[in-house]
Amino acid sequence: METNLDNHRQAKPCIQARNLVLGYEKDRQINTVAANVSFDLFGGELTCMMGPNGVGKSTLLKAILNQNLPLKGTILMGEKEIGLLDDQDRAKTIAVVLTEKIRSGLMTVRELVALGRTPHTGWLGHLSKTDNDIVDRVLKMTHLDLISGKKLAELSDGQRQTAMIARALAQDSGILILDEPTAHLDLTNRFEIMYLLKKLAKEADKAILVVTHDLEVAMETADQLWIMSHQEPLVSGSPEDLMLEGQIQKLLPGNKWEIDANNGKIRLKNPSVLPEITGPKHVRHWVRNALRKNIDLPMPEKIITTDNPLEIIVYKAQKSTSFSSISAMIRFFKKGTL
Structure with a gap:
């Protein structure tokens, strides 16, 4: 080197x-x-x-x-x-x-x-x-x-x-x-x-x-x-x-923290239980960021996102729920109704 x-x-x-x-x-x-x-x-x-x-x-x-x-x-x-x-x-x-x-x-x-x-x-x-x-x-x-x-x-x-x-x-x-x-x-x-x-x-x-x-x-x-x-x-x-x-x-x-090689920011290491997330790159990034901070909550199986307008569709047990903001999605998870 x-x-x-x-x-x-x-x-x-x-x-x-x-x-x-x-x-x-x-x-x-x-x-x-x-x-x-x-x-x-x-x-x-x-x-x-x-x-x-x-x-x-x-x-x-x-x-x-x-x-x-x-x-x-x-x-x-x-x-x-x-x-x-x-x-x-x-x-x-x-x-x-x-x-x-x-x-x-x-x-x-x-x-x-x-x-x-x-x-x-x-x-x-x-x-x-x-x-x-x-x-x-x-x-x-x-x-x-x-x-x-x-x-x-x-x-x-x-x-x-x-x-x-x-x-x-x-x-x-x-x-x-x-x-x-x-x-x-x-x-x-x-x-x-x-x-x-x-x-x-x-x-x-x-x-x-x-x-x-x-x-x-x-x-x-x-x-x-x-x-x-x-x-x-x-x-x-x-x-x-x-x-x-x-x-x-x-x-x-x-072993708790890591530096994101893409942007140089410090974050919790990615846990293995995060769901598959698809959609625009910047939306995926911030949805994943919110999930990392709330890793103790029940996790869905898959998340599909769009922007303009923002929509987050959460899939669990063949059911889907749609949200217009990340905070609304996290509050839904916290209710334990996923």
């Missing part, structure tokens, strides 16, 4: 690692969290890291940020080991957006974004013309220029998250790392933020790594996926390749 470590042979990764062993020492005991971790992170791509809780995603992030170096193996940024970079050089190279709450709602959007220039200006924070030009460019790039004078307390959740991303972009670093940037956002803003990151990766040629549990959004937006699972090597590749190879299933340990 070809992985993304075999791809991009002509390109040079911003960060690369091979055969890392990740963990920590506690009470003089070495606790290994993950092993055989290898990856390449490339500029111009949005990469999403996914995996169940406890597999070492946070430990890997800390290793990349030099907060908890790997027990074995090395991480290279360009030609240099991560641990050999001083803090200021690292801040100029990697920008980070964590799931932190903004403490001062009285700060304006522009003031927050300008804080991203701190690694270049020092703590006195005097902005040169170059610094101000970069802040202006980032505000425009993230569509915050029209609200740059607004207080953070006046913003929506999506706008605040975008402002945090803009602050990181103002560092003018080649690498941007974000931990669960869409965790507290509604469905629309989750997609907006991730499409913004995808656009920034491409247009600004940045290597963007996002840790997320949001499979739907990752499948829709990511150029590359890193999948970590218990006691297994990190798997990497495009979302589409990993889906076709069955590697995406590693995100769902156990």
